[in-house]
Amino acid sequence: MNHLRSLEAYSIFILREAYSRLGRLGLLWSIGKDSTVLLWLAKKAFLGHCPFPFIHVDTSYKIPEMIVYRDRVAKELGIELIVHQNKLALAEGMGPDKGRLVCCKALKTEALNDMTRTYGFNGLIVGVRRDEEGSRSKERIFSVRNTEDQWDYTNQPPELWGQFKTDFPKGHHIRVHPLLQWSELDIWRYIEAEEIPIIDLYFAKNGERYRSLGCAPCTGRVKSQANKVSEIITELEATKIGERAGRAQDQEDAYAMQKLRKDGYM
Numbered sequence: 001m002n003h004l005r006s007l008e009a010y011s012i013f014i015l016r017e018a019y020s021r022l023g024r025l026g027l028l029w030s031i032g033k034d035s036t037v038l039l040w041l042a043k044k045a046f047l048g049h050c051p052f053p054f055i056h057v058d059t060s061y062k063i064p065e066m067i068v069y070r071d072r073v074a075k076e077l078g079i080e081l082i083v084h085q086n087k088l089a090l091a092e093g094m095g096p097d098k099g100r101l102v103c104c105k106a107l108k109t110e111a112l113n114d115m116t117r118t119y120g121f122n123g124l125i126v127g128v129r130r131d132e133e134g135s136r137s138k139e140r141i142f143s144v145r146n147t148e149d150q151w152d153y154t155n156q157p158p159e160l161w162g163q164f165k166t167d168f169p170k171g172h173h174i175r176v177h178p179l180l181q182w183s184e185l186d187i188w189r190y191i192e193a194e195e196i197p198i199i200d201l202y203f204a205k206n207g208e209r210y211r212s213l214g215c216a217p218c219t220g221r222v223k224s225q226a227n228k229v230s231e232i233i234t235e236l237e238a239t240k241i242g243e244r245a246g247r248a249q250d251q252e253d254a255y256a257m258q259k260l261r262k263d264g265y266m
Contacts (some may be wrong), residue, residue, distance in 0.1 A: 004190050008041065011178040013162075014141055015045040015125065018176040021166040023122035025052040025176075026082065028112075031066040032213040033187055033198055034127035034179055036073075040196050041178065042125070043077070053080040055115060055124075059107040060090055061215035069199045082119065086111040096217040116173055123174040131183045132243055143175045144168045151175075184243050185236050192229045203227045212243055 018025060027042060027050070029035045042050050056070060074081040086094070089106040096103045116124065128139065138153045142164040145151055157165040168174060179187075191198055201210045208221035222241070226232045 001193065004186065004193055007182055007186055008044070008190070010181065011038075011041050012045040014176065014178040015042055017164065017166075018123055018125060018142070018174075018178075019046075019051060022174055022176070024120055025123045025125060026055045026119065026121045027052060027125040028127070029054040029056055029070070029081075030127070030213070031056065031062070031070050031199060032127075033191065033202065034129060034132075034182075036196065036198060037182075037187055037190055038125065038127040038179060039077075039079070040194060050079060052125075053082050053119075055082045055084065057108055057111045057115065058083050058085050059103075059111070059215050060085060061095065061107070061217055063201060063210075063213065063216045063219065065201055066199065066213060073197075082115070084111055084115040084118070086114065096215070100218055121173060123176055125176045125178065127179050128177055129179050129182050129184070129187075139175075139177055139180060140164075141177050141180055142166055143177065144172050145175060146172050185233065188229060188233050188236065192233065198229075202232065 027035075027038065029039060039050075039054065042052075054074070058067075070081075086107050089110065094103060094106045098106075115121075130139065138156075140156050140159050142159070143151065143156065159165075166174070182190075190196070199213070201213060203209055204224040204227045207223060207225065209224040209226060210219065211222050211224075213219060224232075224235060226235045
């Protein structure tokens, strides 16, 4: 519990630091476990009231239960929710059949970049973790995206002793990563400790469950009998399989996520 409370306190510090130093902020909510923990932390950081909107980039291919959960939770918690799509790409028939990296770039990366400009966000709070995927391990807590929404992972400022670079050139925007130092097990242990209501797609049905959530055509299930949080924790303590093993876009190209994230993907 001391470890979890230390993680919680540091993440709350980052959220408050971002709010005090950056301009217009939004929080990306993918409906998954990480961004739902981030939602929980944001409400704690600001005493139950979030001073910025929550954003869902909707590809139109999400697992249907995710959309039902999103709308229900947003209503129950009274949060301001922005749902954004690349409607032009969808109208032109964009989908996974065009190639998963092409589809992700159009419906996620381009949609996210367009949303950032449309709403004039100076900073986006994102629930990525270093242990989740290789390119994310290169991130900083405060990470700049240039005027073209691109990320230069080869040139990032050091972050020593909790000191963050928050002054960036006009026209750039900042990605803020309060969960960067958390692990997958930390997330689930925190969900258990805080009794956070999580979407039930993570719980096993007919011997399978989702470990990572995304678009329905590109997200596979894993074999599992875990149908409550404590059982997921026990399962993860023993597994050697990567968290994103069921994500099809990761299988299409060894550097898929790095290529997508360089251009602005979350």
